Amino acid sequence: MEVITILLPLALLLGGFFILAFVWSAKKGQYDDLETPRFRMLLDDQKITKKSPTSIKDGK
Amino acid sequence: MQTCTHCDEIAVQALYSEIDLEKTQPFCCQGCLTVFHVLHQKGLDSYYEIKKNAAVYKRRSPVELTSSQFNYLEDVDFLAEYSYVNLNQEWTMEFYLEGIHCLACLWLIEKIPEFVEGVKTSKLDLERSVVTVTLKNNGKFSRVAQELTHLGYRPHPLKKNQDAANFRIKEERSALIRIGVAGAAAGNIMIYAVSLYGGATPEFAQLFNLLTVLFAIPVLTYSAFPFYQTAWNAIKNRTLSIDIPISIALIIGAFMGIHNLIVGVPENYFDSLTALVFLLLLSRYFLQKIQEKGLSASDLHFFYQSESVLVSVDDARDSFKEIHPRFIKVNDSLKIRPGEFIPADGIVLRGCSNLNNSLLTGESYPIKVEAGDHVFNGTQNIDHELIIKAEKVHHDTRLGGILKNIENGWAHRSKIVDLASKVSKYFTAAVFVLATILFFYLNAIGSTEHALEQAITLLIVTCPCALALAIPLTFTRALSKASEHGIIIKSDEVIEKLAKVENIFLDKTGTITFGKLQVTDLKELKGTAINLADIIFNLEKNSHHPVAKALMEHFKSQRPRAYEVLNHKEIFGKGVSGMIDGHYYEINKVGVFENDQLVATFSVQDIVRPDSISALASLRSQGLTVKVLSGDNAAVVEAMAKLIGMKSDHALFELSPEQKSQMIESTPHTMMVGDGANDAIALSYADVGVAVFGAMDISLRAADVYLTTPGLVPVEKLVTLSKETMKVIRRNLVLSLIYNSLSVTAAFLGLIDPLVAAIIMPVSSLTVLFSTLIGTKKLRHLWKS
Structure with missing residues (x-):
């Protein structure tokens, strides 16, 4: 049973670490919006490529 | 049928872009097409790629082009009220966006910093349709709002009480931390508790006991703090709360555990108590979350009217500037364009037009106004431009008066004592009496120490945990199921009140009827040179008049073709006329004329929704009295009463908003269903106010329930839902009382110890959870449909 001392x-320690991690993330506001992030992760993070758009007369 | 590439509405006369040579991307209107061009020019074509694969989150309507420049967003007064500095010291403003509809919108909105100069971040909250924009030093909010308009959204700046909002966010975060700490500690305590129950050797028993106490301390102090707080407030105000017996059990349990640790007895109730704290906090958090969701959904509509308004700067030169309606002053000359809401009470200076008064008075037909007539805040201008002079603004308007009355109505309402608190009164008393009896009984037959220990144990194990857990869970389930059916309920209290409702009062326009005119009887008398549908479509397509809209809607399905109209005229109060293909056409009150010959007649009416009749019958069959309170005239109301099979003395007409609320005040257990400002006072005076789909912002504020789908069917569902939910609550109450009686009996027989408590508590909680999940037969039926 000496192994219990380790x-x-x-x-x-592990438990304490996870509690602290949770407290930190909650305080940082990571749980403020629980709806949008699940959509946001689906979007690629690419920059807009300003290819020269086909010229169009103003639609008005 | 083709659907619009941009807004997914049916494209009757599809438009195509000049760059789309194969005509593969149809658009329903110029608005949507313009947005397509803007996106293309900015290199944002991927929008349509993303949209193609994304599920529709909310429906939206075609883009309406507006000329608003949003200059008022730069007014110093305005900025002081609507913008703020966020936690990262950035200049921030929030906008509610009309037209947010899917994942692609999220992509587009969050790309804004890449193509609008001066924007630092732009974050969209999809659920609320609110974008939070922060600026760099050179940024301008008006520029952002213009860009949003170009992208096809309608931004409405949101006024935010920043202190209140920050406070709420902090509260919510700390609620989460409390739950997290309680959950983690309860889990760890369970490990050591199992070792203790399993018979740990004495040297470990004391160590494990110490560890459970150490873990329990943060839970019973920090996490459980809200219980102590409510209990203390309840005691101070001499009211009831279920938190009182809970707090007693927690505090006594804590002292007993620490005492046992000091005297070296490895026995405490921390495993049960911490798990209880965790579960209770969790169930309350869910309930609060779902209520907030309901509240924000209705909050957001309050500023709908707050579109910008044109105010005259120089009357002689006819020049106007844009301001926010919040800043209108008495004697300002305002330009009201067709389709806009009048933002103040005033008098018409120039122009003549038809006004839609239905939201303010309940009248279904438009009213004609011209120079010298009085107009009121909250009415909609239909067809021509008006210049009005503001005479009364903000709180002094008729609408403002109604608002004040609503507040009175709220104050007037009786606060109900919820069922849980009522029960907890008897409960707490009974438990204390039983504990005292047990103490004296055991004291008489044995040692005082043993008697005290058993009496204390009784107080701990009879903690009404199952009950305290079951009630928020049942309400959470009821509220979330209701919102799946398009019924948004603002708080759990409403369900308790709803279950008691006996008298239902309904508004007519927009509630029982569609609230807009429809073509009911169309007769073609003669053949025409071109199709009747084409005549009507081409003559009426630019008109805002309700009759024109009704005709357009009627012929939409026949896919009319576009013709060139020469000499197109809209004669005020008479009708429209024009030359098509060499023939002279006119549409007026009588009918449609071709070269001055009557070719077709039609009549328009605000017709009763087909589902109203069955919904009303079902409400009556549940033993409820249903009456109609209308502001409309006798003939219209009586005709409708006949149609829906209602006794004529139950259909009341020509009522002012005040009369409506008096009717309700003098009747017990009432529910009011309505949409307009004329119903708003009545909504606030009724025990339960229900604002139907399409209701005005003011009645949303007055109501407890908001329906997001039209018609009376949701009302019927709402009544069933609340009655059945209260049945489930009562059943849970009985179940948890049975478990408590069991533990009291066990305590009297001397059979109770931490292990027994650790079994009874989760079993009782699971029973009520199960009971909540299965609901009742009627509820199951409702959930499935």
Whole structure:
């Protein structure tokens, strides 16, 4: 049972680390909007390529 | 049928871009086509690629071109009220966007910093359709708003009480942290509790016990703080709350656990208590989340009227500047364009036009006004430009008066004591009596120490956890299911009130009827040179008049062709005329004329929704009294009452907003269903106010429930939902009382210990959870449909 002297502090440290990580992320506002991010991750992060658009007369 | 590439509406006369030579991308109107060109010029064509594959999030309508320059966004007064500096010290403003509809909109909006100069970030909240824009030093909000308009959205600046908003965000974040800490600690405690129950050797038992106490401390102090707070407030105000028995159990449990640790007895209730705190916080968080969702959905409509308005700077030279309606002053000359809402009470200086009064008074036909006539805030200008002088603004207008009355109505309402609190009163008393009896009983037959220990145990294990958990869960489920059916309920209290409703009052226009004119009877008397549909479509297509709109709608499905109209005239209050293909056509009240010969007659009416009749019958069959309160005239209301099979003394007409609210005040257990400003006071005076689809912002504010789908069917669903939900709540109440009686019995028999408590608590919580999930037969039926 001596192994508990290592395992117990290890478990506590791990648990403590995750609690702190959670508190940090909550305080940073990562859980403020739970709806949009799931859509946002679908979009590619490419810059707009300003290809010379076909000229058009103003639609009005 | 072709659908518009941009807005997905049916394109009756499809337009194509000049760059789209194969004509593969149809557009329904010039507005949508213009946006397509703008996107193409900016190199944002990917918008349509993304849109093609994305699920539609919200429906939207075709783009309407506006000429607004948003100059008012740069006014110092305006900026002071509407913009703010965010937590990162950036200049920020929020806009509600009309027209947000899918993933592609998200992409487009968040690309703004790349093609609009001076914008630092632009973040869209899809659910609320709100974009938050922050600027660099050289940025301008008016520029952003113009660009948004070019992209086909309609931006409405949002006024934000920044302190309140920041406070709310902080509250929400700390609620999450409380839940997280409670969950993590409860999980860890369980590990050590199982070791203790499994029979840990004494040297470990004391260590594990110490660890459970250490983990429990943050939960019982930090996480459980909201319970203590509500309990304390309830005691201070001499009101009831279910948090009182919960707090008692938590505090006594904490002292007992620490005491046992000091005397070296490895026994405490922290595993059950921390899990309880975690589950309770979680269930309340869900309930709060879903209520906020309902609230923000209705909040957002409040500024709908706050489109910019043109105010005269120099009357002689006819020059106008754009301001926000918030800043209109008495004696300002305002230019009201067709389609716009009148933002103040005033008098017409120049021009004549038809006004739509239906939202303010309930009248279904337009009213003609000309110079010298009075006009009121909240009415819509239909067909011609008007110049009005503002006489009363903001709170002094008739609409403002209604708003004040609504506030009175709210104050007037009785606060109900919710069921849980009512029960908790008897509950707490009973538990204390039982604990005292147990103490004296055990004291008489055994040691005082043992008696005290057992009495305390009783107080801990009878904590009404199942009940406290079941109620928020049931309400959360009811509110979320309601919103799936397009019914947004502002709070859980409404459901309790709804279940008691006996009298339902309905508004006529827009509630029982469609709220807009429709062609009911069309007779073609003679053949015409070109199709009747083509005549009507080409003559009426630019008119804003309700009759013209009704005719257009009627002929839309026949896909009319476009013709050139010569000498096109709209004669005010009479009709329209013009030359098509060498023939002279005229449309007026009597009918359609070709070369002065009557060729067709039609009549228009605000007709009753077909589903109203069955919905009303179903409401009556549930034993509810249904009456109609209308501001419209006797003939119209009586005809409608006949049609829907209502007794004529139940259909009341020509009522002013005040009379409506008096009717409601003098009747107990009422529900009011309506849409216009004329219903708003009545909505706020009724026990439950329901604003129907298309309702005006003012009635949304007054209402407790908002329907996002038209018609009366949701009202019927709402009544069923609330009655059945209260049944589930009562069932959960009985179930949790049974479990509590079991633990009391066990305590009297001396059978209770932490292990028994650790079994009873999750089992009882699971039972009520299960009971909530299966609902009742009627609820299951409602959920499925």
